[in-house]
Amino acid sequence: MRSAAHRLPLLARLAAGAALLLASVAATAPVHAAEPIRIGELNSYKAQPAFLEPYRKAMELAVEQVNAAGGINGRPLELITRDDGGNPGDAVRVAEDLVTREKADVLTGTFLSNVGLAVAGFADKRKVFFLASEPLTDKITWADGNRYTFRLRASTYMQVAMLMPHAVKANKKRWALVYPNYEYGQSAAATFKTLLKAAQPDVEFVAEQATPLGKLDAGAVAQALADAKPDAVFNVLFAADLAKFVREANSRGTLDGTFVVSLLSGEPEYLDPMKDEAPQGWVVTGYPWYAIDTPEHKAFLDAYQKKYGEPPRLGSIVGYTSIISLAEGLKKAGGPDTEKLVEAFKGLAVSGPFGPFTYRASDHQATMGAFVGTLGQKDGKGVMLDPVYVDGASVLPSDAEVEKLRPNRD
């Protein structure tokens, strides 16, 4: 008797708990007058805060602007952001959560390539529209591309190709490469070697340093590169690794007189922390927000600075343009129906802060480009001098070539 009496309240409590849970589920069933269109956004906010805080701010700005202009056919946009935990496993669960519990109509976001690919795979499986905003890997639109996934940011291949004319023009024979040892660095280095070899067959690659991401032994690597006596260096390091590398190279003089071509180093996220030590003369891709005079960019810059009281970063451009793209796509599709949205995004023309661009129907890649310029210094900080906007369409392979790269095309 005693043991039964002991057990009963426990089971009763469990039952009560279950009932409460069900009740809370029932209570959250939404009742709205003008049903908003929900954008489920997931990103590695904890793992990559430097890029993603400005990114989130700009998304919120864009949602505000779209809604102030009447939303999508009278329906407002609602943005639901989530941390994806910085890894593919958690990200897929968060994506499920956004789609099932939050009733998100479309998915967007992701920073890391492996997370982006995992969510793209999820989108394909569950037939959800996914705009990958930031992941750079070529695979997301090519080797592993699928019907439901589009990508905004210029890919690794595009970024390398944008720098290629400068690398070829420099006409250097001995090249050394330094890159973070993971897919982004490896594929950037491989693309660079292939493209340069094609343009300049006598080129020699004299050293190749693949460094562990975030754990660069900067002095040793800078010295090892110099010991190979290169005429030019192709750099893919970024963030803390880049700052360490530049400081060591400066104090050792290992890059003095060496021509350097560098990916992403002109982005304020990576350039600003180096302050007056920012390298000079490097040819880089990046975002010189202080030197872009187009009316589209000026409107964005003013609105962003007015709202947040600080200059935008590249993350801001990516966040803002993602939302604007989704809004345009939703307008064209007449609502958030997934299949219609996929069709609407094929060839969708969007005008963002970088000017007009389109989402290619062939590989779902946006043609939004990037700025290429030479690093210099102004008022004790690094800036891009004479930046030139390179249209993404000008560096992408043709539709026919892409067809071969994209085996699972819809």
Next chain:
Amino acid sequence: MLTSPEAKRGNNRVSRGEREKHAAIGSLALATRMFLGFTKLEPRVRLLPKPCRDPKETRVALDALAFQMINGLASASGLFFVAAGLSIIFGVTRIVNMAHGAFYMLGLYLAVTLADRLPGPFGYWGGLLLAALAVGLLGAAVEVLLLRRIYHVPELYQLVATFALALILNDAALWIWGPEDLLGPRAPGLKGSIELLGRRLPDYDVFLAFAGPIVLLALHLLMKRTRFGRTVRAATQDREMVAALGINQALLFTAVFALGAFLAGLGGALQTAREPANLNLDLAVLGDAFVVVVIGGMGSIPGAYVAAVLVALVKALCIALGTVEIAGWAFNMTKLTLVAEFLVMALVLVLRPQGLFGRPHGAPARGLASEAPLRPMGGTGRGLAGAALAATLAVPLVATAWAYAPVLALDMLIAVIFAASLHLLMGPGGMASFGHAAYFGLGAYGTALAATGLGLPTVPAFGIGILAAGAGALVFGWFCVRLEGVYLAMLTLAFAQIVWSVAFQWEEVTGGSNGLIGIWPDWPFDSRTGLYLAALAVTVAALSLIRRLIFAPFGHALRAGRDARLRAEASGIDVARIRWLAFLVSGLIAGVAGGLYAFAKGSISPETLTVGRSIDALVMVLLGGLGNPAGPVLGAGAFTLLQDTVMRETDYWRALLGALILALVLLFPGGIAGGRLRR
């Protein structure tokens, strides 16, 4: 009295040990070669160093190598400061301090901030010292306010507490300093460089290269010549005896923890001139520091220095060699830097299980030796288990109203299986694994490769995944079960890191850092509910199997080996073999979790093999309670649910998760299901 048979036994085993050693060297060499083989890239590119016949060229190459070695000494010093602190803390308090990397990171952040605020050279160097002292004070506060409350529970719980603390400190740094990297100024007076072997070596590197040995000497004098040092050494040898002699143990522990934290803070502060303060440093440094401490021998300060130099030199060598050509294959040695320290650690531990300068520890100082024998579940337990099963079976029923329920529940089941497999090893087996993700990941990769590469149907692919995990456990377990305590744990970690780096770099097969995608299960497992129900069946089977094993003669023998190894061997139990078998079973079951994970997510990446995943499992097991087979179920369920909830609640979810874990540890010092452990 107790130690003499142990020593004798050790002597008797020398010859067998020698044999094992040779086998071990052979296998490790093979593993290394395989690893190198995997990194072969672009065989057509001919790179440095070319075969040097010209004596002048040879000299240039040797100069380059020598310079890199000298260069490595600066990195070694940086590594040494952090590792020495960790080693002192572990030696005396037996705490595996997971917050040590966070102390280092805070030291760097504080020093950068102070360097910007305080003017002049005095300000810069004073700021460095102030930063280190502040971190030392923080360490003391942590010891007094937090750790002191949980000294009476098994040491691994302090690991969980410091892990939670590290989560909180990282978010605190984000909150205080913001997300952007902060690059500090260069050191005044040491901005130039000296000429050496035709190359320029920064003054600051010279300074660092000397600072390491100076601090080593200072610590050595502190330990040998002062009363404090003698007390510390005595406590490292025998904590209980020191307390019995009337030395204020509480004060000693506080002082030691503060000293360790100070050294970590100093190590961070001294990097001001070399690298920007950023939020990823804590974990990056923690791993390196552990490796150095273990190679050197836990508790040995000179050992930590030698190990730091060894690791730094190996890395410098890899970087200096660049791409080398062996028998027509081009190997990019720089790719080895990703895992070099773990390869060194595995080699050292296999050859010398207590590290280079460590003394063999007897039994773990205060493990689970006093744990009461396990008893089969009583009526209440059965009732609860039945209720839990009924509740999990009911999940698909609410799926129409709440489609997320089976998704989350599936993640919980996977975590439960994974945690249960680790619990078998840690609880009844008494072997803590810091690298259990290896078997999870092997299961996931095996399944994924069988499903995508070989195109096998779901069930056979799943089976192949489990076998892959088992094969890994069989090989690694053979080495690991010969070690004890933290050394065993660190060897499991080393193997896990080696597997991780192979998966990370073997682009053609594993998909490299991006991993593999498109691993969806066939009908009838392709719906959320279908896969969930299958996973539930698998979970019940796995838990039943573990339960049966624990109460079978095998389980009794395993626990006998854990509680009294010598007595167990005397009564005819081959402890090493029993433990190896436990390792195998545990690996197989972890592989089950990994295979399910691959199908649940549709994609996998090397993240399934990371230290983070291993630590998550460790925290789940400890949260649940070691002394109860239901522990991992509760721990894994609670952890997954907590993480999923806090991730949506706040931007600072890591801090919140850390705070909740801390609260759980303080409320249930023996784990949620481990009430019996309380003394």
